[in-house]
Amino acid sequence: MTIGHRWKDFDPYLLITTLILMAFGVVAIWSARGLGPLVPGDLGVRQAVYGMVGLTMMLVIASFDYRFLATGAWVIYLAGLAPLFALMLPSVGTTIAGSERWIDFGPISMQPSEFAKLTTIIALAAFIASRGAAMAELGNFVVSMLIVGVPMAIVFLEPDLGSSLVFGAIWATMMLMTARTRTMYFGGLALMAAPAFVAAWRFVFLDYQKERLLVSYNPALDPMGEGFNIMQARISIGSGGWTGAGLAGGTQSQLELLTVRESDFIFAHASGMFGLIGMLALLATYLIMIWRCLSVIEVARDNFGQCLAAGICGAFFFQAMVNIGMNIGLMPVTGITLPFVSAGSSSVWTFLAAEGVLQSILMHRRRLAFQSG
């Protein structure tokens, strides 16, 4: 290794905010499942274990030089894509809630699209870094879009609109930091936002409001439970008030009216628990965390690091925005997780790995006198 790492440069704020978010998530998940006994089977306990595993992984990744990733970028990219393709095979994959996005590995099931987010960031960063100023050329620009476009398309077809939009957001932030032609950038942005148009179509042009009324009147009319859940989420949040209903959560959660409250709708559930004060604290924590992530872009020593940091920031920000947005009824329900908080190993491990990469960028930003020639 030519460049050593300095734990001195490790960002403790990033770690602390992450720990806060994860702790928040564990408590919320435990509550969402009815504050059961703390046994290994409990989803909250499991989430805590996933978190610890992930944290270890994060620290390990942080200690490695991120530039190592650039060399193997294509391998990593293909490794990320492979399970996505595998999902398309009829024999693989588990359908949960109408969407085939999980691969079952015995006790835990993996969501390849989560990992693919990180591998795609790495590949795109490596590509941008390798092309440099030549990124202004149309050919390279198109390749950059393809790199993101392939996993995005597969995920979109799963179907998982939310995750495919995350890919779009990743591309958008990374290119924001590097692209120099506005025309091309916005053109690309428009293309990347294609799934969003689909979502917008459903959200705005279908009479959701009316459907929600129907759904709240008779939940049986909406077997998918989507409209019903939107309603429940909003009620859960709205009835939370300033301080919330405490650890047990609001009535919507206790009566199990709010479904997927440990993953996609954990924000709504937590709102019922902690109220406006708690949720503003959560937002502040996110703000600080992503702010710190953005700083990594500034201090990264090379173009590759910058790009990586930008992509990771984009993913964090976008997922947090969209998830909370859908919980509070600003955005359509797209089914993406709240980073570090939602239950699920794939999600939390991916984000922790990404954070490991960020920490690595920070720790490897200085050339060390004693090593360099």
Added chain:
Amino acid sequence: MAQTPRRHRLRFDPPTGKKKAKRRGLPMAADQLFLNRRMMVARSALAGGFMVLAGRLGYMQVVDRDHYRNEARSNSQHYVTTRAPRGMIYDRSGRVLSENRTAWEVRVVPDLLPAKGTLARRRVMDTLIAELELPEALVIDHRKCPEQSQPGVYAQVAMLRGRVGDEVQRSVEAITKLAKSNYLVLLEERLTIEQAAQFREAGRTLPGLQVMNILDYELGNAPGSATRVAIKTKVPRDTALRLASNALYLPGVEVDGEVLVRDYPAGPVMAHVLGYVGRISPEEYAERVNPVGTKLYEIEDYLGKAGLESKLEDLLRGEKGGRWVVRDVNGVEIGLVPGTQAIPPKPGQDLKLTIDLELQAAASRALAQGIRYSVEDRKEIGNVQEGETFAKSGAVVALNPKNGQVLALVSYPHYDNQLFVDGISQAKWLEYTDPEQGQPYVNRAIASAQPPGSTLKVFHALTGLHEKKITPETIFTCTGAIRVPWDWNEAQGDIWPCWKKEGGHTNMNVTSAIKESCDIYFYNLGVPRDKPAGASEYLRYYDYNIEAKSNGQMNYFDGLGIKLIHKGLTEQFWFGSATNLDLDGEADGVAPNEAWLRRSNGEDWSAGATINTAIGQGYFQATPLQLAVNTVAIANRGTLYRPTLVREVIGSDDTVAQASTQVLRRLTIDPAHIELVREAMRGVVHDDDGSANHWFNKTTGLNETRWPLTNPPGEEDTILIAGKTGTAEVGNRDEDGSYANQHAWFTCFAPYDDPEIVVTALVEYGGEGSTYAVPVVDQVLRAYFEMTGRRERGLVLREDGQPEADPAVKPELMPVPGSTVNPNQD
């Protein structure tokens, strides 16, 4: 490990901070400027995005909180109502007339059934049809039949169903009427396999005619797909439980084991009084919106639709209870909403009626027998005139003259009110409203206004005495008829006979005129000393002998005139307006006068109309109840009571409210006059020349009493009865002044000195009152005195005190048909 290519490192590395660049005083690199600008964008997006989220969150959780809290409540908290048991109805001695039975009911919510045309739906439907044994029905879907061919198709259908003559047209009208408010018109509810095949075949050529299962009919005729449709009530328990346990495989099917079904154990004899309950119709539901508090009705509730059940709905209904419950996402009830309490339902109030079921049943049987006797006897005697109608219907009213309480209120034929609760078929309904069948649905005791004939004479007599037009000593001579000359021809004129045409009654005073029911006397009493417009002379008449066609003495009328008659009938007595009984559908009757005739017919009043009114015919009409109510005033010597059906109202907390006696009016007539008329009425029954005293049995050749049951020959302790017969001639008047049809009336009270019961009987188209109404009353009085212990039980009433629900014939209670010498006695 490969290093990042050098050229890139040069361009991006080191990313010196702004501060450093400034410190050095060097211009910032283009890259650095670019990066700074983009970082600004990113940070703005981040801050802006989170501000929007925070803003929205604050709005939802603080500003809009109450809205969401309410929604949270409405979302998980449901108000569940508990039905209140409907009040029971008892007769005056506590026999149950109307009660609630818990039953299993199967309902279908069309919306929740599997989609139309799917196998799953077929399976659900077939299961229901098989389990509930739902029959095939004959239905007309008028939407599938072009409008112009509808009457033709309906007529053909009627003929296929065996209707002939007028029935066809009536059936067409009935279907057309039903088609206005129904998608599908149900014609037959229960087809046999042969019938089904036959009508299916016919349906090929008759558009709209369909054979379908009753379930398909119910669903096809449902007002909306979200409304529950009751498919079958009173489902056997094991069937219901089997269906309920398979609920998972029967989406859209509801099984309810707590439906309260109204039961009428007293049977059809009480149908006209009690009425019935039925499911609330969408219109009724919309009308009876509950102002505040608990719901009055829910869409599957029953409410009173006729009779006391309808009139006293508010008392009987009770109040729904309810509770706020919390339900989870599967609709499973978790428990009460914290801090709330279940409100128990308030049962409806129980009613204790004034009617005695034993007497009611006896009166009902007496009437049924009386009607049958009238038909058989008149046919036996022969001499059936053209246009003569035979009796099908009648009414009996028994009142307590001390307070106006109704002891029996019978209308015949009966209808079965239970059918209306369980669901009546179209065919049965048509039968119940068919005039050919005597319109069983009509409560004749209160709704059938008919001329009361000579029974009205007692009221005229009192008016005449009161207005001093006659004194007890006033004598009029009856020669069998009078001739009222035409103004333009003194030698000709209208002949008005007495019922006793041959020879007449000779000299009559008011007592004998009532006893023998002399018409001539009352013509004299009725017609005033008056000079009609354009007439040259006062109103007058000649004594007339019909057989000899000879005129006798000329007399001037000097009677009451229609103004005083009307005044007496409406201001002393209570004719021409309803008595305000606790039942809907009471007829006002008609107490005619000049103004009334002009208003209703546009005609001018004539002396002839007065003559008719004087003997209770012509325009005058009264219901059996009205006649009974007015008889009460004579019986009790001067007080008109409002007839009442409810004796006690028993609250759910066992508090008993006695119904009060309500006086309609007190007569201002001199008690001596009333006493005089009462004595005359006693003479009607007990004097040898009384019109209801005896009859000549041609079989035995003896005069026989008309009261063999109440006062059997040889029994001591005779019960004195006072009454008045009436034979009201109806229909077209023949040339000789007689009519083909007569209503038979009798009204009376007993015992004479201290009357306990007033009985009025009407046999429509029955014939002479003395012959055909009196035996009915005799039986009713016997029943009453058996009931009160003054006559031995067993002859009319059962010895065990149980009411006779079945109007089985006890032939010995009626005279033998054909043995009557038709005395044409009024």
